[in-house]
Amino acid sequence: MRRSSVFASVSAAALLLAGCVAPSQPAPRPAPPVAVPTPAPTPTPAPPPPASADWRDWPLTPGNWTWRTDAQSSVAAFGIAGQAPELTLRCDRARGRIALSRPGLASVPGLTIRTTSLVRTLPATATTTGLAADLGARDALVDAMGYSRGRFLVEGGGVPTLVVPAWAEILRVAEDCRG
Numbered sequence: 001m002r003r004s005s006v007f008a009s010v011s012a013a014a015l016l017l018a019g020c021v022a023p024s025q026p027a028p029r030p031a032p033p034v035a036v037p038t039p040a041p042t043p044t045p046a047p048p049p050p051a052s053a054d055w056r057d058w059p060l061t062p063g064n065w066t067w068r069t070d071a072q073s074s075v076a077a078f079g080i081a082g083q084a085p086e087l088t089l090r091c092d093r094a095r096g097r098i099a100l101s102r103p104g105l106a107s108v109p110g111l112t113i114r115t116t117s118l119v120r121t122l123p124a125t126a127t128t129t130g131l132a133a134d135l136g137a138r139d140a141l142v143d144a145m146g147y148s149r150g151r152f153l154v155e156g157g158g159v160p161t162l163v164v165p166a167w168a169e170i171l172r173v174a175e176d177c178r179g
Contacts, residue, residue, distance in 0.1 A: 055114060055153050061086065061162045065169040074176035076169035086162055087154055089170060091177035096137045098177055103130035104157025112155040113141055115148035131157045137177035146171035
């Protein structure tokens, strides 16, 4: 009987020992494949919108208005910073006049101003830098430029048409000139 009790003891010990072994882990799953991002196709730029017959839909000419004073006048200039202005309004306080000037050709003696409420062609004279037209400080065209719905046009002078934003600098020059 001794044999069977030794065998039973060894068998019981083997079973207990087998219970202490950690169960085998399932094989780890392979890592999911890393998606290599494909570059998004560069969108083709949209073609420019068709030119509208209505100038109020035209894009603004690049640039900003700036305002300054000097010893004799108040000046508003429109253009790109660091470049010569495309349009300048200068008050002559002594005369109560506003000179509107823009670079251009002296052979084209007029500048047409087109606002949402007025259209007028101004006679222009040649200057060393282009053309200048003279307006009274209380001329309705000055107010029309300042209050035009978002923009106004300056055409003529042998250079491309300007689509200029109607900003407060225009009216600041007018108010300074009106005294």
